[in-house]
Amino acid sequence: MSVQCDSGKSVFITGASSGLGRQMAIEFSRRGYRLALTARRLDALQALQSELEKNGAGRVFVAALDVTDDAAVAQVLAEARAFCGALDIVVANAGIGHHGLIGKLPFAKVRDTISTNIIGFMATVDAAMQCFREQGHGQLVGISSVAAFRGMPATGAYGASKAAVTTYLEALRAETHGSGIVVTTLSPGYIDTPLNRGAKSRPFVIPVEQGGKLLVDLIERKVQCATVPRWPWALLARLLTVLPTALLARRK
Ligand SMILES: NC(=O)c1ccc[n+]([C@@H]2O[C@H](COP(=O)([O-])OP(=O)(O)OC[C@H]3O[C@@H](n4cnc5c(N)ncnc54)[C@H](OP(=O)(O)O)[C@@H]3O)[C@@H](O)[C@H]2O)c1
Numbered sequence: 001m002s003v004q005c006d007s008g009k010s011v012f013i014t015g016a017s018s019g020l021g022r023q024m025a026i027e028f029s030r031r032g033y034r035l036a037l038t039a040r041r042l043d044a045l046q047a048l049q050s051e052l053e054k055n056g057a058g059r060v061f062v063a064a065l066d067v068t069d070d071a072a073v074a075q076v077l078a079e080a081r082a083f084c085g086a087l088d089i090v091v092a093n094a095g096i097g098h099h100g101l102i103g104k105l106p107f108a109k110v111r112d113t114i115s116t117n118i119i120g121f122m123a124t125v126d127a128a129m130q131c132f133r134e135q136g137h138g139q140l141v142g143i144s145s146v147a148a149f150r151g152m153p154a155t156g157a158y159g160a161s162k163a164a165v166t167t168y169l170e171a172l173r174a175e176t177h178g179s180g181i182v183v184t185t186l187s188p189g190y191i192d193t194p195l196n197r198g199a200k201s202r203p204f205v206i207p208v209e210q211g212g213k214l215l216v217d218l219i220e221r222k223v224q225c226a227t228v229p230r231w232p233w234a235l236l237a238r239l240l241t242v243l244p245t246a247l248l249a250r251r252k
Helices: 019-030 042-054 070-084 107-135 156-176 208-220 233-242
Strands: 010-014 034-039 061-064 089-092 138-143 181-188 225-228
Touching: 010 019, 010 070, 010 107, 019 034, 019 042, 019 208, 034 042, 034 070, 042 061, 061 070, 070 107, 089 107, 107 138, 107 156, 107 181, 138 156, 138 208, 156 181, 181 208, 181 233, 208 225, 225 233
Parallel strands: 010 034, 010 089, 034 061, 089 138, 138 181, 181 225
Antiparallel strands: none
8 A cells, every 4th residue: 555645634543443543533534634544353444444435534544453563563654654645643552451360360361461552552652753753743642541540450461551551651751852752641531442341330431432532632732641531530540549459459
């Protein structure tokens, strides 16, 4: 795919076949962005591509990409850049979550969580930064989680992976301070997607359409860090950090 697409700012999204990535693609498209969409499920991406192009999005770049394959991440991002002319925004969104107590959750699932949410995330950031440094500009967006604020029972690997996302982007923000590169960390609470549909409880859950709009609003405002939605999560995230362990305790 080497044909250039039309005009406007461009956005590259990982994990665009479902949930937040898909909804952000729809929202960016409504706002006139050129889109480069990736995920492992090419059929789901192609269905989204047809829908967006039918609704006037211009030509949409789609490519199958497993973010745990770091060589493929660099290659696909370079192809997307060639297609779009430049990449203005890269959203490192792909992620998975597994539920289970440490030592009971099969370790293969812990490994998958770390591979996707940390290694895959860092591979995306790495490829994006090489591109942004060459271009002299760009906005890196990482999708963390309120789970990054406090380790919670049964989601240890997921919470640890999101804490890594937040900390890595803090380092990147300091490395790029004063340059043309912007770093945005977004930490959603519960937004209704397949990721959390099996959860027993989803406090303050919001619909995916609302979540996608809020995420893209914050990206356009180039915020450094935000919970999504801001309230009540900005407050709850701080409370979580000081809550006594006994109130979180759970052994089953
Ligand atoms: N929904 C929430 O409430 C919530 C809250 C906090 C944070 N988040 C974060 O938001 C992000 C998106 O989650 P979601 O809620 O939209 O979940 P989702 O609907 O399950 O979507 C996850 C996306 O990630 C992709 N993905 C998974 N593994 C991948 C891999 N190895 N390589 C490339 N793509 C991969 C999936 O596509 P394929 O299967 O096609 O590859 C899918 O498009 C995740 O990072 C998640 O941790 C979500």
